[in-house]
Amino acid sequence: MARTQDRAYIPRDVRRELWIAAAGRCEFRGCCKPVDRDFLTKTKCKVGEYAHIIADSPDGTRGVAGESERLAKDPTNLMLACFDCHSRIDRNGKNNEYTAEQLRAMKREHEARIQFIYSATGVKDSLPIMMSFPIGAHVPVIDVRQVQYAILENSGYTRFPLDKHVHIDKSDFDTQDNSTDFWPRAERVVTEVYERRILPEITARNGATHLTVVAFAPIPMLMKLGALLGDKTEATVFDLPTERWLWDKNADCPSPQFLHVVPDQLPREVAVVVSISNVATPPSYSSIVEFRAEAPNRGIIRTEGHVQAFRREFNAFLMKLVRAGVRVLHLHPATPLCLSVEIGRMLLLKTFEEIHVWEWQAPIWKQALRLK
Numbered sequence: 001m002a003r004t005q006d007r008a009y010i011p012r013d014v015r016r017e018l019w020i021a022a023a024g025r026c027e028f029r030g031c032c033k034p035v036d037r038d039f040l041t042k043t044k045c046k047v048g049e050y051a052h053i054i055a056d057s058p059d060g061t062r063g064v065a066g067e068s069e070r071l072a073k074d075p076t077n078l079m080l081a082c083f084d085c086h087s088r089i090d091r092n093g094k095n096n097e098y099t100a101e102q103l104r105a106m107k108r109e110h111e112a113r114i115q116f117i118y119s120a121t122g123v124k125d126s127l128p129i130m131m132s133f134p135i136g137a138h139v140p141v142i143d144v145r146q147v148q149y150a151i152l153e154n155s156g157y158t159r160f161p162l163d164k165h166v167h168i169d170k171s172d173f174d175t176q177d178n179s180t181d182f183w184p185r186a187e188r189v190v191t192e193v194y195e196r197r198i199l200p201e202i203t204a205r206n207g208a209t210h211l212t213v214v215a216f217a218p219i220p221m222l223m224k225l226g227a228l229l230g231d232k233t234e235a236t237v238f239d240l241p242t243e244r245w246l247w248d249k250n251a252d253c254p255s256p257q258f259l260h261v262v263p264d265q266l267p268r269e270v271a272v273v274v275s276i277s278n279v280a281t282p283p284s285y286s287s288i289v290e291f292r293a294e295a296p297n298r299g300i301i302r303t304e305g306h307v308q309a310f311r312r313e314f315n316a317f318l319m320k321l322v323r324a325g326v327r328v329l330h331l332h333p334a335t336p337l338c339l340s341v342e343i344g345r346m347l348l349l350k351t352f353e354e355i356h357v358w359e360w361q362a363p364i365w366k367q368a369l370r371l372k
Contacts, residue, residue, distance in 0.1 A: 014075050018050065021075075023117070027110040035082050038048035047353045051081040051089045053103045061096045063090070064279050080109050118155040123158050125209035126151055126236070127201055128165035131225055133186060133217035135176070139171050140216035150238060152247035154304065159210065159236070168193045169224075177218045178361055183368050185223055194295050202233045209237040214245055217283035217342045219333050220357040221366035226344020227355075229369045235345070239301050239338035256306055256362070257294040258313040262320035269328035270321070274343070276300060276310075280334035283358070283365050291317050301336045308341055315346055328354040332365055347371065 024036040026048070035048030035134035055063035071077035081089060089098055112116065128147050132140045148161040168190060175182045201208045213235055215222050229235060238245040256276075271285035276294035277300065282288055290312060292298055301307060321329070329352055333340065347355055355371040 007299060009080070010073055011367065014073055014078070015050065017075050018080050018273055019115065021111045022080040025080070025110075026082040026085050026250070027079045028081055028106050029106040029109065030087065031082060031085050034081045034095040035039055035080065041084075046081065048080050049086040050084060051079045051086045053077050053079060053100050053107070055090075059093075061093050062100050063094075079103060086316050087207070097140065113152075113157070120365070125162050125208070126159045126210040126211045126212045127162050129168075129198060129211050129213045129215075129225075130165065130227070131168040131190070131213075131215035131217055131221070132171040134171060134173055134176060135216070136176060141171065142167070142169075142214060142216060144320070146244045147212070147238075150214075151212050152246075153251075154236075154238065155245050159212070159347045160210065161212070162208065166193070166197050177359065183357055187224055187369060190221065190224055194225075198343060199230070209234065213237040213338075213341055215337060215341055216240075217370040218359060218368070219335060220359050221331070222337060222340035223331070223344035223347075224369055226341040227347060227349065229341075229345055231345050236304065237307065237338040237341045237345075239307075239336050240326055247304055253302050255309065256300045258291065258310065259294055260289070260291040260313070260317045260320075262289060262317065262324055264324060266321065266324040266326050268325060269330070270326050271332060272321070274331065276333075276335045276336040276339055280285050280332055281360065281365070283330070283332050285330065289321065301338060307338055311342055313347065314343065318346065318348060322348065327352055328356075330356045330358060332358050332360070334360070336343065344371070 024034055026033045026035055029343065036046060037044050038047065052060070053062065054067050054071050054077055055061045056068055057063050058065040058068045060068065069094070079089070090096065090101065094147060097364045105290065121215065124288050128144065129146065130147060130149065132142050144165055144167065151159050151161045154350055170186070170189060173186065175185060202211070210254050211233055213225070215225055266289065267287045270287045271283050273282055273288060273290045274325070275290065275296045277298045280358070335343065349355070349372050352372065356367060357369045357371060358365045359368040
């Protein structure tokens with residue numbers, strides 16, 4: 001790599017163009033640190049560095065005789081980087097692991113995201129609501145940075161995460177969901193956090209008008225969270241269809257089909273079996289109504305459109321139950337994370353007199369929560 005004093009001078013207009021295109025953030029994939037402030041003290045200062053993709057010297061990292069000289073001051077050959085990522089890009093000289101093609105792709109992706117942000121219309125701020133409870137021996141880990149990124153990506157940069165969030169983090173909960181005291185303890189924790197931290201955010205003057213919900217917990221707890229949040233505040237609920245809460249953007253992603261048959265008249269009290277992520281075992285109950293996907297499977301909900309389609313169908317199903325005379329529901333769900341929360345949000349708590357949620361603990365169903 002060429003010595004610092006020998007490096008090509010980068011004109012002010014080129015540096016300005018690069019800062020604008022990168023929005024003052026490191027362009028190395030996965031970093032995105034702001035480089036307009038001190039990372040430790042947060043005081044305003046310029047700590048960004050100008051990293052060459054093709055080195056400005058043939059002897060430098062990825063240097064090419066003729067090309068290095070020609071591209072030394074070209075903004076398309078420069079990345080705005082933090083100190084650490086500049087070191088990653090340049091260390092070991094000719095033996096550096098990153099190719100020019102890889103770095104150009106990082107620059108292109110970062111600057112395309114910034115353009116999305118600049119040009120987005122109808123933008124809404126969203127308050128991330130996260131919940132973590134162990135499911136059996138599985139201990140969930142939810143990274144708020146992944147959630148913030150998913151909010152931007154899933155919405156096409158029309159929803160932006162607020163700089164605060166609420167995390168009901170009980171991944172270290174010392175009682176598993178097969179214990180008899182799990183449900184009353186867990187319900188109490190979620191209710192207390194909702195009343196102390198979430199409710200003030202959505203009822204305050206100029207409070208949050210949109211929520212993004214990301215939760216990993218036993219199904220009844222997901223429904224409890226949904227019931228507390230309700231349907232008055234607009235919300236989007238994410239799932240894990242692929243990774244990091246990102247929806248599937250494949251144009252050929254198949255849409256799930258939902259089926260249900262509700263008789264004109266039903267008893268006041270019925271069991272409702274919901275088979276979406278799996279085929280739920282029917283309970284031993286005298287009157288059973290089923291809502292199901294045509295082909296239940298764990299990865300069935302892969303886009304926000306799938307969630308909205310489910311909401312329309314399930315809401316129509318609930319309306320038919322009400323018209324048929326049902327007032328007490330016993331829910332037996334096999335549902336994905338996001339739909340479990342959505343069912344809780346959709347339940348007509350003013351219409352149904354009682355709503356009970358059961359959990360499958362092989363080989364039987366066990367009553368978990370009473371939502372009303």
